[in-house]
Amino acid sequence: MVFSRCLFKVLGFFFIITFVVQMMIKWRITDRRIPKPKPLKNKQISRSPVQTNGTQIPMSPLPGNQETISTPSGLSKDEEIMMASHYFKYRPTNQRKLYSLTYDCPGCKNPCRTFSTSQAMDCEGRACLIDCSSPIYNHTVPSDNTYLIKTQLLDAEKLTLHDEQITIKTRLPDISKLKLELLNVDGGLSVGEMIKLKLVIHDGSGKVLKRGGDDVRVSIVQNKMRIAGRFTDYNNGTYLVTVPALWNGTSTIFVVIPYYREETSTLFRWFRTFNSIFYHYGDFSNGKLRQSTLCMAGPNITGYGKVCHFSAAHNGGQPWFCGHPKSKHLGCKDFSGTGDYRFTDIGATHAEMKLFRRKCTNIGRTREVKVNVKGKEIIKTTLTLCKDIEPVKTWDLSSPTGxxxxxxxxxxxxxxxxxxxxxxxxxxxxxxxxxxxxxxxxxxxxxxxxxxxxxxxxxxxxxxxxxxxxxxxxxxxxxxxxxxxxxxxxxxxxxxxxxxxxxxxxxxxxxxxxxxxxxxxxxxxxxxFAHYTRVRYHIFRDKVRAMLPALREALKRNxxxxxxxxxxxxxxxxxxVPCVNDFMGRHLITILHQEMKxxxxxxxxxxxxxxxxxxxxxxxxxxxxxxxxxxxxxxxxxxxxxx
Incomplete structure (x- = not known):
């Protein structure tokens, strides 16, 4: 009898433990309140060097030189998806002060100050667009762009996907602490060889920032003579910088870092989590009645329950959407035109704006070193005339092109x-x-x-x-x-x-x-190029892909x-800088090489x-x-x- 009671208790305890464990596993997989995952550590990223051309393409479009990214280990497929979803959503918070992207911007106009605005159904013209109390401009509306997960992510964005948001505690590069060491020390430098320098990124305390992803730009200058260089990213704060020695005498090598890894991560996040960083307006008119709404290249326009789809009718088949006018007397058929409006007043932390509040991306971001080269200038006489060069060779950016x-x-x-x-x-x-x-x-x-x-x-x-x-x-x-x-x-x-x-x-x-x-x-x-630096790069990729069939037929036809x-x-x-910059250019180059092979x-x-x-x-x-x-x-x- 005693044995039976003990056996019953043991079995009961076993079933209770099993049930609790099963429920914990189920909660872990299905609960959507997963805490913000920790950023990837350097050891989770491949250490193989990434050769990039000094035309600043951190992710080279050349075959065999793509960044290899590892994913956090020990996670289920469902958790991976949910973790990825987290990085495509914006959730407002009251715990930090937010600044407009156009804050303190000389020449940038605030839409709330430019137009007298109203949310009334009978508003007129641009006054219908938005008002200053709108949640679009005071950052209280969450956004969910998880649909972008299905788009082809660039390796450069994958590298930064798990980066934490910049705060006052974030360790940032200090250009004055940057180490630039000439590696060609034995025997001096001669015309025709490749000048090599070791670049190491340090923070303000002098410690090495063991991560890659900085936008490094290199050139060598002597009076009117100048040429761009190349760099290799080792993903640990160290870069190999190379420039060709084409002429003798004393020259200056310039190394510019217009966008630190932390700024790159922030810009990718802004493009990824907000609907847009730039809005257009759409005009609708019927007789004397005229109203305007916000427009963009995607259907998720914050503040509008209904949108008008103008891709086929007015945009050559390319995606274009405008919010539906407020008046019941106006519809999509009354669309009369669209144009530039303003940069989106998305929220940025004080630390982010302190880092981005610049007029020029190279000011305070440039280091230089002088080198002396000996020998006579080498003139190549065996090159093919440009009119006769094979097109495929012009796509090779592994070395400076001119x-x-x-x-x-x-x-x-x-x-x-x-x-x-x-x-x-x-x-x-x-x-x-x-x-x-x-x-x-x-x-x-x-x-x-x-x-x-x-x-x-x-x-x-x-x-x-x-x-x-x-x-x-x-x-x-x-x-x-x-x-x-x-x-x-x-x-x-x-x-x-x-x-x-x-x-x-x-x-x-x-x-x-x-x-x-x-x-x-x-x-x-x-x-x-230019107008696509204000939208996320997948819109550019879609644009290129849509053009390819017509390009193929035109080349075949003529x-x-x-x-x-x-x-x-x-x-x-x-x-x-926060609004108008060339950050997206190098990534558009990568897409061109990917899509036009x-x-x-x-x-x-x-x-x-x-x-x-x-x-x-x-x-x-x-x-x-x-x-x-x-x-x-x-x-x-x-x-x-x-x-």
Whole structure:
């Protein structure tokens, strides 16, 4: 009897323990209140070096040089998904003071001060957009963008996904404590060799920050001679910096870190957790009634229960959404146009704004070291002419792609450039139709070529200020036509009623490529950059993917068609760093290399990022001399005439 009682108690205790354990496991898997996971430690990241080109692509687009990221061990698949979801959500908190992105920004206008706003159903025009008490602007509305998990994440974002938010306790790099050591110490430096330096990142206390992911930019300068370099990220705070020694004498090597790893992580988080860091407006009108709403390239527009989908009707098939107007007398059919509004007043901590509150990304972020090189200049004479170089070789960014010589002329290291005279340049563009697609930076090309050729404007009265409509000019005696076509939204402005814009409905790259006939000499300059630095990179990836079928058919249809990719370029000083910066440029370059692998044997890639790094270009809209050097490189590659 005693044995039976003991056995019963033991079995009962066993069943209770089993039940408790099962419930704990079930809670651990299903409960959504999982605490914020700890950041990945360095030992969880592959230590294999990541070769990057000094054109500052932290994640090189070249095969075999991708970052390897490990995931936290010991977690179930469900926990992995929930942990990933955590990083795509924004949850407001009252425990920290928040600042607007445009806080203290010279020249940035606060939408609440610019417009008299109202939430009333009978509001008029821009007054309907938003008011200052709106939760969109006081950071009290949570956002959930977990749908982005299904998009293809860049390795650069994966590296920072588990980083904690910057606080006053965050250990940050100190440029004054940065260690830059020349490794070529035995025998000195000679022309033709690679100069190597060891770069180690330290915090304010002098301790090494054992993580990678900083945006490192390198160049070597001697008077007017200059060239960009390369770097290798070892993911432990150490970088190998390399620059070629092309000339003798004393030169200065500049190392710039415009975005620390912590800033990169913050920018990725802002793009990932908030719907947008920049909004457009949409106008709706019916008779005298006119109202405006917020617009963006995604359907999750905070503050609107209903949205209007204009992708097919007004944006060349590219995603574009606007909030539904408040009035019951207005609907999506009353849409009349869209345009730039303002940067989103998303919340940033005091520590974040203290770090980002800069006018130029290179000020206070530059270190330099002088080197002395001996020997005679080596001139390569065996290079293939740029007009004859295989397109695939122009996609190779493993080494610097060009430099400026003593006369401030740009010299390609990939091929031999011809010193084309003015008459030869005119001969090159005769019997040609050039399409310049993109934004205001290709409009600069249009203005320069228009002035050079003295072509006559035929479809609009061109003005010298901001311009948002497609334009065409011709030189009948040369049989030369020059066209500039702005890409679809996100752009600066679009008016449904503008005949100049809707004349051929080419509001997308797909429309333009589909309109190229099967005969005739065409040069198509493909450029998508500036406006896509204000949106998350998956929108850029979708844009490129949507264009590829039309590109494939155009190249197949017209054997004389030449397509040239105009790469992004750097700019260090553009109004206000938190809002306008070149951070996204290097990641867009990576996407271009990933998505256009099919075409690298057919179209050429012109590396203007490298060119602009060597000159430390300051502005998004570069100066006239720099613009013409960019154009000269393009003409030299596309002009097949033998002089």
């Amino acid at each position: 430099y400026f010589n003593t006369e401030s002329n740009y010299v390609s290291t990939q091929c031999k450039m011809r010193a084309l005279t003015t008459d030869q340049t005119r001969t090159c563009i005769k019997n040609t139709i050039i399409y310049l697609s993109g934004d205001s930076t290709t409009l600069q090309w249009y203005k320069a070529l228009r002035q050079f050729s003295n072509c006559k404007q035929i479809n609009a009265s061109f003005v010298t200020g901001k311009w948002y409509e497609k334009v065409t000019c011709v030189v009948k005696g040369w049989n030369f036509t020059l066209k500039w076509v702005p890409h679809a939204m996100p752009f600066s402005f679009f008016d449904v009623n503008k005949s100049e814009i809707n004349e051929t409905s080419d509001r997308s790259l797909t429309d333009v490529l589909n309109g190229i006939p099967d005969k005739g000499r065409y040069i198509f300059i493909l450029h998508i 054997k004389e068609l030449q397509v040239v990719v105009k790469s992004p370029h750097i700019y260090y000083c553009e109004k206000w 099919e075409f690298i044997h057919q179209i050429k890639y012109l590396d203007y990022w490298d060119m602009s790094v060597s000159t430390a270009n300051a502005n998004l809209h570069a100066g006239g001399d720099f613009i013409w050097k960019m154009i000269q490189l393009m003409i030299d590659h596309t002009c097949k005439i033998q002089f």
